[in-house]
Structure formats: structure tokens, C-alpha cells
């Protein structure tokens with residue numbers, strides 16, 4: 001079954017000038033898709049059942065951002081400008097890169113948590129102790145996602161790995177192919193450690 005998500009023109013969003021009509025076609029997995037679980041060196045295969053994840057039919061998250069988000073914000077993006085420090089000791093917040101200084105009423109920091117943990121961005125004053133402690137306690141794995149094309153589908157639609165302890169990592173294989181209906185078969189691999 002295919003579903004088309006339509007969003008936008010919601011009441012309130014327009015008032016803020018942020019309304020944008022979004023038409024993105026996604027497709028879900030089927031309940032009887034094969035589900036594999038690697039555990040203790042053995043692969044058990046059953047059915048996937050109800051599963052909320054969906055695949056983009058035409059494109060990826062990157063295309064979504066390029067289409068719907070980037071046009072409205074691109075004039076304000078500064079590339080190749082890693083933030084070195086954020087000084088919020090005064091009335092205004094001062095953000096410094098290696099060669100520039102920006103002043104703002106407030107700053108929202110969305111850099112990856114490891115950047116906060118390893119002090120890549122210096123905060124003035126230092127972050128409150130409870131925030132620094134919370135950041136240190138969160139485990140963030142490195143990861144990579146690889147898409148491979150095979151001439152035949154020899155694998156379950158979705159395969160999990162029972163990795164213990166959980167903090168040791170995460171790995172899965174999944175069929176990322178919408179075009180499988182046309183005879184092509186792809187799989188995506190996500191490994192984290």
C-alpha cells in the first residue's frame with residue numbers, strides 16, 4: 001500500500017509565514033515481509049508484522065531537505081564555519097568562529113553531542129554541571145550506512161542483530177528498495193559501534 005503525506009496550510013503555520021505544502025510519497029513495509037534475527041550465530045526468520053518505518057518512493061531525507069527546508073533558510077546559512085565558542089555571559093549571545101563573530105538574542109545549539117562532550121565548542125560560562133553530566137552519560141556511536149545492489153533478493157526484508165550488551169553497538173540490514181517491484185533489489189546496511 002502506498003500513502004501520500006500532505007501537510008501544510010495548517011492553521012497557525014501560515015500566520016508565522018512558515019506554511020509550505022509538502023507532498024512526499026512514502027511506502028511502508030508489509031506485515032508478512034520476512035524478518036530475520038541473528039542471535040548466537042544463528043539466523044531465525046519470521047514475519048515483520050506491524051512496523052512503522054517507511055521508505056521514500058522518490059528520493060531520500062536529503063531530497064526532502066533540499067526541496068522543503070533549504071530554499072527558505074539558505075540565505076542565512078554560513079558554510080565552513082565551525083563554531084569555536086559561545087559566550088552567553090552578557091545580554092546578547094556572542095558566537096565565534098575562527099574568523100568571525102556573530103551576535104544574537106539567543107542561540108540554539110544542534111551540533112552533535114560528541115562536540116559538546118569533548119569541548120569542541122567552548123561555552124562561556126561553562127555549561128551547568130547537570131547538563132555537562134547528562135551529555136557525558138549519553139552514548140553516541142559512530143555509524144555508516146551503505147547501499148548495495150544485488151541481482152536477487154536472498155535476504156530477509158529486515159534483519160536485526162542481537163548485540164549484547166546493548167551499549168556495544170547496533171547493526172541491521174534492511175531492504176531499502178522501493179523499485180524492487182520493478183525487478184531491482186537493494187539493501188541498506190547500518191552499522192554502529
Ligand SMILES: Cc1cc2nc3c(=O)[nH]c(=O)nc-3n(C[C@H](O)[C@H](O)[C@H](O)COP(=O)(O)OP(=O)(O)OC[C@H]3O[C@@H](n4cnc5c(N)ncnc54)[C@H](O)[C@@H]3O)c2cc1C
Nearest residue numbers: 081082083084110111112115120121142143144145190191
Ligand atoms: C549511519 C546513520 C544512518 C541513519 N539513518 C537514518 C535514517 O535512515 N532515517 C532517519 O530518520 N534517521 C537516520 N539517522 C539519524 C539521523 O541522521 C539523525 O537523527 C539526524 O541527522 C540528526 O540531525 P541533527 O541535526 O540533530 O544532527 P546532525 O545531522 O548530525 O547535524 C549536526 C550539524 O552540526 C554541524 N556541526 C558540528 N560541529 C559544529 C561546530 N563546531 N560548529 C557548527 N556546526 C557544527 C555538523 O557539521 C552537522 O551539519 C541515521 C544516522 C546515522 C549515523
